[in-house]
Amino acid sequence: MKCLYLFTICLILTQKLNAQYISKSQAIVDIDYYNKALLEVHYNPYLHINELYYSKLTDSLKSSIGDSISVKSFTMLMSLLTSSIKDGHTMPSIVQQIFKSDFKKKIYFPLELVSDNDFNVYLPIQNERFNIPTGAMITFVNEVDMQAYYKKASSLIGGLPAYQKEMAINLMGSYLYLSEVKPPFKVQYRYKGKNNAVMIQEGITLRECLAKALPQVNNQQFEFKVKENKIGHLILNTMEPDFKKYTAFFDSCFTVIKNKKINTMVIDLRKNLGGNSQIADLLISYFNDKPYSLSGGRFWRVSQRYKDFLTAQGDTANSYHQKPNNTILDYRKSGPHQPVFVDNKLLFTGKVYLVTGPLTFSSANMLVDGVKEYHMATVIGQPTGENTNDFGEGYLMELPNSKLKIQTTTSFDIGVDGNPDNNHPVIPDKLIQTSMKDKIHKSDQIIGYILRTVR
Structure with missing residues (x-):
């Protein structure tokens, strides 16, 4: 029987709120705790990667942390570590108790997106009207290059490339939230060879964001x-x-x-x-x-x-x-x-x-x-x-x-x-x-x- 916790959304919706920043030393303790637990429970985290590569990646991520790090940024950092073993089930849970106070706020990116094989992202038919034509290529959101960001988001997920890309495009609103991309959203797009931009003043809730794709x-x-x-x-x-x-x-x-x-x-x-x-x-x-x-x-x-x-x-x-x-x-x-x-x-x-x-x-x-x-x-x-x-x-x-x-x-x-x-x-x-x-x-x-x- 295969029974996994990857997308058990309701599990952590009611727990208490914690501090939004941790010190570098606390972050390193967390990384070490994760690696120790991984080696104890996982069948073989080095089945698809080299142990030396993983050790160097761990050291590099630790070195990249300043005196302190926001828990949002630390979630992204941990995602780089978890995805490296190429186990699509291994990752930070999609919904985290630490961010509970934001769950019902309309601050998550509201657009549903689709993508091509080159990491370009497009606007499909939407139920809501955002004054962006269907099929427009979304190039920037609040000055974030969406092609580059989508490629980065895909790297935060383990497993097969097709799964990585599909999950990343579906979770784009969640990842943008972790990267502090907040409303109002300046959305730049290209349509029929012309560049344009619109402002979207309000986002959607986390549940609405995730439910678009899941x-x-x-x-x-x-x-x-x-x-x-x-x-x-x-x-x-x-x-x-x-x-x-x-x-x-x-x-x-x-x-x-x-x-x-x-x-x-x-x-x-x-x-x-x-x-x-x-x-x-x-x-x-x-x-x-x-x-x-x-x-x-x-x-x-x-x-x-x-x-x-x-x-x-x-x-x-x-x-x-x-x-x-x-x-x-x-x-x-x-x-x-x-x-x-x-x-x-x-x-x-x-x-x-x-x-x-x-x-x-x-x-x-x-x-x-x-x-x-x-x-x-x-x-x-x-x-x-x-x-x-x-x-x-x-x-x-x-x-x-x-x-x-x-x-x-x-x-x-x-x-x-x-x-x-x-x-x-x-x-x-x-x-x-x-x-x-x-x-x-x-x-x-x-x-x-x-x-x-x-x-």
């Missing part, structure tokens, strides 16, 4: 629509460990398509950053009753620190507690197993598509990997945002001085093919790339293709 922030875990009376479109944005809620939702979806005699179900995972992989097993039970697997097992580091973390979460029965510290558990497995959930009265026998993209991550990535390997559905869209072999099983720590929450991982999970040497995301059966025109106009060519294909 609907689960607004508790939009899922959505279902019937389109053209031809397909059921099930949008699954997250997989929280609430079986009652997800069972009720899946029941309602598959009941509708049964009653309407619809023969095609589209399961959209393009904004699904993961959660509890047992929800994936639950979903599979609605369209598959044959043996399958979602994983080739895992290597799992044992540490007292993680045992204490499990205990604090109320998990005292886990056999992990009985294993010796500083060892690696080899839980590799091979071949299919019987379905976890059986005898589903709503078993669907029609055509199933899984739609994927660079934000299909973690447990959602496991779901797609297993579905493709065992030919349970057709995978369509863009490659997923994570290799089939990647880190998992989350650990959350709090740094002692800044009080930043940092998440990392404890295991190395193997893809369903069981080969620990493979190094690739899930490649769709039908690859459909999204053009800049489609991004700007929010035209969904994948759903369009499926609608044209269904008779």
Whole structure:
């Protein structure tokens, strides 16, 4: 089971506010605390990088700190460190308690943005009117060069390049906030060869900022629509460990398509950053009753620190507690197993598509990997945002001085093919790339293709 804390937004919304600056010595203590914890719990932080490089980076970041540093700047600095190990799960949590007093202020950059392969950023169709033409290239915000800044923001996120870029453009408002880019926003743009600028006097709240790209922030875990009376479109944005809620939702979806005699179900995972992989097993039970697997097992580091973390979460029965510290558990497995959930009265026998993209991550990535390997559905869209072999099983720590929450991982999970040497995301059966025109106009060519294909 892969269960991570990467995007647990509500976890830290109600805790107390702390100081906004720390001294250099306090920052160094925090960095050392993080590195010590990382080495204790992580499967292997040097799997993708050189240990000497990491040591030099740590020293360089420490040297760059003046007599004191704002916690916002320290968050950016820690992001450079966490992203360096190329584990997309390892990063400061998106929402930090230290900034609680700002959460409801309308100070976050309000524009939704899209990007091209050269780190240029553009304005897509917006619900709000900002007097900027759709498709304009955004060149500067308060004198910040947006192309250069987007490239920098991408470097603050670990994982595959496509995932880094997609996350960075989606979190741009949050990163600009950390860089003290505040309203009023002077937005300079280029459109049809001409440069222009507008002033946006007011921003939006943090929740509004994040929800533009990550609907689960607004508790939009899922959505279902019937389109053209031809397909059921099930949008699954997250997989929280609430079986009652997800069972009720899946029941309602598959009941509708049964009653309407619809023969095609589209399961959209393009904004699904993961959660509890047992929800994936639950979903599979609605369209598959044959043996399958979602994983080739895992290597799992044992540490007292993680045992204490499990205990604090109320998990005292886990056999992990009985294993010796500083060892690696080899839980590799091979071949299919019987379905976890059986005898589903709503078993669907029609055509199933899984739609994927660079934000299909973690447990959602496991779901797609297993579905493709065992030919349970057709995978369509863009490659997923994570290799089939990647880190998992989350650990959350709090740094002692800044009080930043940092998440990392404890295991190395193997893809369903069981080969620990493979190094690739899930490649769709039908690859459909999204053009800049489609991004700007929010035209969904994948759903369009499926609608044209269904008779």
